[in-house]
Amino acid sequence: MTQPVLEIDDIRVTFDTADGDVNAVRGVSMHVMPGETVAVVGESGSGKSQIMMAAMGLLAGNGAATGAVRYRGTDLLTLPARKLNDLRGAKITMIFQEPMTSLDPLYRIGEQLAEPLRVHGGLSVKAAMARALELLELVQIPNPEAKLRAYPHEMSGGQRQRVMIAMALANDPDLLIADEPTTALDVTIQAEILQLLADLQARLGMSILFITHDLTIVEAFADRVYVMRQGLLEEEGTAQAIFGNPQTDYTKMLLAAEPDGVKLPVAADAPVLLQGDDVRVTFGKAAGWFSKDTTLRAVDGISLSLRKGQTIGVVGESGSGKSTLGRALLQLLPAEGRVVYQGEQIGGLDRAGMRRYRDQLQMVFQDPYGSLSPRMTVGEIVAEGLSVHEPELSRAERDARVMQALDDVGLEPSFRNRFPHEFSGGQRQRVAIARAVILRPDVIVLDEPTSALDRSVQKQVIDLLRRIQVEYGLSYIFISHDLAVVRALSDYVMVMKEGVVVEEGPTAQIFGAPQMEYTRALMRAAFNLKSLLLEKAG
Known part of the structure; x- marks a missing residue:
């Protein structure tokens, strides 16, 4: 046997x-x-x-x-x-x-791919780097030669995952x-x-x-x-x-679990909370005397207006610039263009200048484990924003707010004494949402907040996000590659490709009658994934 x-x-x-x-x-x-x-x-x-x-x-x-x-x-x-x-x-x-937690932020991608080849495969540095390039090509990383020299933070979430797959396959x-x-x-x-x-x-x-x-x-x-x-x-x-x-x-x-429901559009005269005009983000350096041009326009002239109570869904393939746009709007990375929050220009403000806006402009990141300190308990993580923005609260008041925030996201209040590594990926994502919600912000940028969650929990989180949006008057920018979730949660959708918006409009219009072939291809892939997988499997 x-x-x-x-x-x-x-x-x-x-x-x-x-x-x-x-x-x-x-x-x-x-x-x-x-x-x-x-x-x-x-x-x-x-x-x-x-x-x-x-x-x-x-x-x-x-x-x-x-x-x-x-x-x-x-x-x-x-x-x-x-x-x-x-x-x-x-x-x-x-x-x-x-x-992001498995890749060392201090080393280039090529060096990290080469390490297991040298340690377990006995390859020389030159041979290991050549094999690393083959592996990046194997997992279909665009421009693999340049990506060998890139650091993890310079790649999209999907590209980083493909690097991890390449590393795992390195030694057959x-x-x-x-x-x-x-x-x-x-x-x-x-x-x-x-x-x-x-x-x-x-x-x-x-x-x-x-x-x-x-x-x-x-x-x-x-x-x-x-x-x-x-x-x-x-x-x-x-x-x-x-x-x-x-x-x-x-x-x-x-x-049977599947995201469902629709979000009704906000009133046309609802006040605009956050506006971006011709937002641009460029990585790399222009050509010099002894160097090549390595510039990449990750976000190339995007404009949007987010109204009170509205959810704008931002969709597109990995590397399309979705997450970069979200970070640029919240001034978490250098960007060109005009960004206005409640009538005040915040584009170009440094860290100190943005501090007075941070409690009202929150972000939930794609990788919850990377954004949650492993040395802090969940209670300390969720309460951290209160300590900065509402220092007048007593310890008892902060603890009560933490327990309420955890309850809001469906976690037991007793969990506040545990550390992030003691939770599943989905539970950690809910901790990240609680950390953002506790400050009662105006705007939350949600970067793939349900990607780590199974369908049944996705439905719970969608219901949660809908409920707290109504209860606290929140506005969302919802970044996701999961079109079923975007359709259930958003009332307006922007479709991105290679740093630009190729199509945008009300959710019903984008999903019901997409105008661009790229959008139609995304829809076909999203809602016929099983057929696509079976077809590719032969």
């Missing part, structure tokens, strides 16, 4: 917290056979990622695992650190959910553990990446353990599926059986 590549036997993961032990995984068993693709699905906080972190020896300091995790018969949980390191990065690799692993590897990618790139993984799997005989909340991907990509809930195994079976005849109510709920 063929031996499993990975066999997980009665694994239990527990975290020691100020509120007592948290049992994240409670006796789960699963296995992966050679050349097989196995998906582990479940809502945020179900424990699916913690199983893999335990298997790789990457649990946080207050975490402990029992049971057995056997790689081709060798128990990884009892393996000495040196021998485990020999396997990690060579035979077993992992793509993490949040690429035996087992690839992919934790939400397509979270930051738009649907067209999702299909390309999944096709890439399928091609490599066929060529190398590689096994894939796929952790995801995206059930559309699972149906098209996985051979077998494990469904988890609250640290327990809820259901398992072939992908065909799980999707064709689910046995539990929980699995049926996951399959």
